Amino acid sequence: MKALVFERDVPRFAAAKVLSKLAPARAHRAGPLTLDEHSAERPLPGPEWQRIRPRLSGICGSDLATVQGTSSRYFEPIVSFPFVPGHEVVADNADGQRVVLEPVLGCVARNIRPACTWCAAGHLGRCERLTVGNLRPGLQSGFCCGTGGGWSTGMVAHRSQLHAVPDELTDEDAVMIEPMACCVHAALSPGLLGGVSGGAIAAVIGAGTIGALTIRAITAFNPVSHLVVAARHPDQVALATSFGAHTVVDPSSLARAVRRVTGSMAIGDGDIERLTGGADVVFDCVGTAESITQALSVVRPGGRIVLVGMPATVSIDLTPLWHREVALVGAYAYGIEPALGGRRTFDLAIELAPGLGRLVSATYPLHDHALAFDHALNAGRRGATKICFDLRKEKQR
Amino acid sequence: MSDRKRGPRPGFVLEVDRSTPPTLFWHGEGFRLEKQPVGSRVIYAPEPLDAIADPRGAIRHALANPIGDSEPLDALLFSGMKLTIAFDDISLPLPPLERPDIRQMIIEEVLELAARKGVDDVHLIAALALHRRMTEDELRHAVGDRVYDAFAPSGALYNHDAEDPDAMVMLGETRHGEQVQFSKRAAESDLLVYVNINLVAMNGGWKSTATGLAGYAGIRHHHNVDTLRASKSIMDKDKSKFHDINWRMGTVIRDAGVKIFQIESTMNNDAFPGSLAFLQKREWEWTARDRATFVAVSKSLDRLPARSKRSIFHSTKAPHKMTSVQAGEVEAVHEVTIAQVHRQQLVRVEGQTDILTMGLPYIGPYNVNSIMNPILVMCLGLGYFFNLYRNKPLVREGGVLIMSHPTPWEFHPVHHPSYIDFFEQVLSASTDPKVIERDFEKQFAEDEWYRHLYRTSYAYHGVHPFYMWYWGSHALEHLGRVIVVGGDVKSVRRLGFQPASTMRDALEMASDVVGRNPTLTHIHNPPIFLSEVV
Numbered sequence: 006m007k008a009l010v011f012e013r014d015v016p017r018f019a020a021a022k023v024l025s026k027l028a029p030a031r032a033h034r035a036g037p038l039t040l041d042e043h044s045a046e047r048p049l050p051g052p053e054w055q056r057i058r059p060r061l062s063g064i065c066g067s068d069l070a071t072v073q074g075t076s077s078r079y080f081e082p083i084v085s086f087p088f089v090p091g092h093e094v095v096a097d098n099a100d101g102q103r104v105v106l107e108p109v110l111g112c113v114a115r116n117i118r119p120a121c122t123w124c125a126a127g128h129l130g131r132c133e134r135l136t137v138g139n140l141r142p143g144l145q146s147g148f149c150c151g152t153g154g155g156w157s158t159g160m161v162a163h164r165s166q167l168h169a170v171p172d173e174l175t176d177e178d179a180v181m182i183e184p185m186a187c188c189v190h191a192a193l194s195p196g197l198l199g200g201v202s203g204g205a206i207a208a209v210i211g212a213g214t215i216g217a218l219t220i221r222a223i224t225a226f227n228p229v230s231h232l233v234v235a236a237r238h239p240d241q242v243a244l245a246t247s248f249g250a251h252t253v254v255d256p257s258s259l260a261r262a263v264r265r266v267t268g269s270m271a272i273g274d275g276d277i278e279r280l281t282g283g284a285d286v287v288f289d290c291v292g293t294a295e296s297i298t299q300a301l302s303v304v305r306p307g308g309r310i311v312l313v314g315m316p317a318t319v320s321i322d323l324t325p326l327w328h329r330e331v332a333l334v335g336a337y338a339y340g341i342e343p344a345l346g347g348r349r350t351f352d353l354a355i356e357l358a359p360g361l362g363r364l365v366s367a368t369y370p371l372h373d374h375a376l377a378f379d380h381a382l383n384a385g386r387r388g389a390t391k392i393c394f395d396l397r398k399e400k401q402r
Numbered sequence: 403m404s405d406r407k408r409g410p411r412p413g414f415v416l417e418v419d420r421s422t423p424p425t426l427f428w429h430g431e432g433f434r435l436e437k438q439p440v441g442s443r444v445i446y447a448p449e450p451l452d453a454i455a456d457p458r459g460a461i462r463h464a465l466a467n468p469i470g471d472s473e474p475l476d477a478l479l480f481s482g483m484k485l486t487i488a489f490d491d492i493s494l495p496l497p498p499l500e501r502p503d504i505r506q507m508i509i510e511e512v513l514e515l516a517a518r519k520g521v522d523d524v525h526l527i528a529a530l531a532l533h534r535r536m537t538e539d540e541l542r543h544a545v546g547d548r549v550y551d552a553f554a555p556s557g558a559l560y561n562h563d564a565e566d567p568d569a570m571v572m573l574g575e576t577r578h579g580e581q582v583q584f585s586k587r588a589a590e591s592d593l594l595v596y597v598n599i600n601l602v603a604m605n606g607g608w609k610s611t612a613t614g615l616a617g618y619a620g621i622r623h624h625h626n627v628d629t630l631r632a633s634k635s636i637m638d639k640d641k642s643k644f645h646d647i648n649w650r651m652g653t654v655i656r657d658a659g660v661k662i663f664q665i666e667s668t669m670n671n672d673a674f675p676g677s678l679a680f681l682q683k684r685e686w687e688w689t690a691r692d693r694a695t696f697v698a699v700s701k702s703l704d705r706l707p708a709r710s711k712r713s714i715f716h717s718t719k720a721p722h723k724m725t726s727v728q729a730g731e732v733e734a735v736h737e738v739t740i741a742q743v744h745r746q747q748l749v750r751v752e753g754q755t756d757i758l759t760m761g762l763p764y765i766g767p768y769n770v771n772s773i774m775n776p777i778l779v780m781c782l783g784l785g786y787f788f789n790l791y792r793n794k795p796l797v798r799e800g801g802v803l804i805m806s807h808p809t810p811w812e813f814h815p816v817h818h819p820s821y822i823d824f825f826e827q828v829l830s831a832s833t834d835p836k837v838i839e840r841d842f843e844k845q846f847a848e849d850e851w852y853r854h855l856y857r858t859s860y861a862y863h864g865v866h867p868f869y870m871w872y873w874g875s876h877a878l879e880h881l882g883r884v885i886v887v888g889g890d891v892k893s894v895r896r897l898g899f900q901p902a903s904t905m906r907d908a909l910e911m912a913s914d915v916v917g918r919n920p921t922l923t924h925i926h927n928p929p930i931f932l933s934e935v936v
Contacts, residue, residue, distance in 0.1 A: 271851050
């Protein structure tokens with residue numbers, strides 16, 4: 006079995022971290038990720054587990070942060086080494102059916118009885134038992150040494166993690182279901198926005214994979230009266246527009262665009278330092294200090310910022326958060342959506358999956374992982390959205 | 403520039419032949435030399451008229467010998483009266499005058515008479531309508547340090563604020579239902595003295611007060627697409643609906659009891675000082691020194707960043723000299739003024755052209771000490787230069803306008819905040835003036851932030867970029883295509899125009915509209931002139 010394996014190798018991780026600042030394109034080459042051509046198949050952790058054969062597995066922002074050495078140390082206790090990354094996975098199960106993986110390793114997958122309060126309520130992403138049970142620590146498949154991950158030709162999955170892929174979906178459509186589910190969850194996190202008097206005004210910062218899918222989720226399940234999007238690259242502008250954004254601007258123009266839509270006053274002598282009013286909700290799909298600061302500058306007093314993109318250690322001035330009574334909330338993973346009657350997030354994501362395969366811009370075999378990371382790191386600039394590993398061809402060898 | 407023995411030469415239409423040297427084009431803060439096609443025409447302005455030898459004497463004479471139904475100024479002044487002196491703002495003239503500014507000379511003479519009569523309630527107002535406020539330096543330049551120091555500290559010299567509800571008043575409506583909004587101080591004064599500098603035939607007359615001391619509620623009646631499309635041209639008062647409405651408003655102002663003593667002045671077209679005087683010469687008359695200066699200036703500019711070039715050019719002051727000054731009743735005064743403007747600027751041109759070319763300079767009325775943003779490029783080319791005609795446009799209907807300007811995607815955020823949004827939001831939705839007017843004008847005109855910046859900072863009013871676009875609406879309707887040579891491609895496309903990297907490319911592109919053998923005419927500037935197209 007072939008697999009890209011991430012070892013606990015502190016010097017190499019540190020080297021990647023240093024290089025990520027000096028020469029980002031070289032950081033992943035120095036990091037502790039290697040291709041193991043003869044990786045042993047993992048034992049099944051329990052009776053409800055089965056082997057699956059990945060067909061496509063995506064590279065997401067958290068994966069890139071991991072291989073670049075920039076992910077937060079917060080994760081250290083909730084992952085286990087060595088692990089095989091890859092949590093956006095469409096695969097064949099033991100019966101040869103196509104399945105998509107819901108990678109969160111909650112109480113059910115860990116065989117914990119009774120399940121924690123959150124898992125019992127269906128809020129899988131909030132599981133309190135990520136480090137216990139009959140699995141080694143790991144918040145998701147792809148970060149746990151006992152499950153393997155999608156960047157391989159084989160891994161194991163709990164029955165509860167697998168969703169059948171409808172026949173009409175291509176593999177490329179299906180591999181977008183997991184990130185789509187994250188974004189559906191984020192879009193519904195503030196509750197239904199249609200109830201805000203006059204219709205809510207929302208802003209989305211970033212129009213890469215997560216930003217674009219968040220736009221799609223908002224327009225599909227939580228429509229607002231006006232959706233303003235900050236997109237850096239021309240292809241992202243086109244994608245955001247095609248997904249229903251009303252106004253798409255360069256990030257440098259976001260404050261102006263939100264001001265125009267909201268009729269807010271602004272602080273600044275012609276150039277806008279920050280708005281005095283602003284959007285009801287801002288979805289930050291980037292997760293950097295700059296994007297969070299920008300979100301704080303365009304959200305209205307009493308408004309809400311939803312962190313969709315995974316942040317790491319950031320340094321930001323929280324004075325506006327305090328002064329304007331802004332709520333800063335995270336949106337992680339999925340589960341059920343109370344705003345839509347408790348429907349499963351993955352089911353909602355599957356509804357939106359047809360056609361999402363066009364976001365898969367390029368696929369790579371495992372041995373070209375360095376090229377794949379280069380592409381993913383520069384996706385926006387290169388006109389790409391989602392980069393995946395294609396394991397279908399690996400199996401033919 | 404002119405040979406004083408023979409007197410200033412009139413305007414001239416050159417037919418280009420093989421021996422004609424390349425023609426100078428303004429190109430923002432720089433120049434281009436373009437070899438014009440054989441058989442094309444280049445129009446040159448008349449040479450500068452002789453200046454009045456004693457401008458202060460001429461001013462005193464005008465104040466004492468008014469035109470039309472008006473008493474001399476000193477007969478209108480009395481102790482205990484309320485006197486308001488309003489004057490043209492930073493948009494006039496271009497480039498700004500060398501000191502002393504004509505406004506300063508006139509205002510000092512008016513104040514001298516007022517002082518003699520014991521008038522002590524005097525306000526001086528920069529009649530800027532919806533333009534940006536003038537800075538202290540700019541006000542000092544316009545009225546002189548002595549006047550500024552005497553009046554500004556006590557709050558008696560200030561910028562008009564069209565958005566101050568306590569400072570504006572409705573005087574009534576014209577017979578066409580147009581609201582006449584006016585400065586309350588001016589309306590309540592016993593006498594309003596207006597001090598004008600006439601750069602082009604559009605300026606002056608009732609426009610000085612009916613527009614300069616009004617606000618959005620009044621100005622919107624003539625600064626709109628229908629009016630400007632029906633003004634052919636705005637430089638020809640008798641064929642300008644824009645002026646018709648201002649004149650109707652003037653009647654309402656007069657009938658409301660506002661007593662106005664209008665002082666108008668004209669200047670010669672000597673726009674650039676010695677170091678740049680070659681710009682105004684006919685190229686075949688350039689001396690070896692002119693050519694050397696051109697090369698040196700061009701090479702120096704090429705090496706400078708845009709900000710430095712802008713700074714150099716905006717520090718240039720014009721040696722314009724006064725050619726006439728007249729005072730008294732508004733309309734009678736303005737008739738004389740227009741005749742004087744024509745004396746300096748009118749050039750007779752036979753027949754229209756298929757292609758009109760022009761080089762656009764670094765400065766227009768709305769970017770003094772500022773940045774010529776893309777919307778102002780459009781306004782200068784299509785709103786001003788295109789409209790510098792009488793009888794019929796220089797370019798035929800369906801013809802092509804080729805402008806040369808770098809058209810950078812750059813804005814002065816303090817001066818033009820609403821322009822940035824206009825460019826980003828409005829022009830990305832439509833470039834059709836009617837659509838823009840219908841869908842966006844109100845939102846910008848009533849925007850609280852723009853209003854705040856107009857009143858407290860140095861920002862043009864929120865609606866101002868719309869007026870710039872409307873200014874070009876007659877040209878947009880008339881022309882078959884607009885091409886910008888050497889402009890930022892994205893900016894030019896956002897304007898709805900076609901970008902070309904060279905004049906040759908532009909002519910090739912124009913052939914799609916006007917065929918392979920078009921007639922071509924070039925407006926040579928500086929200085930500006932008014933074409934009488936017959």
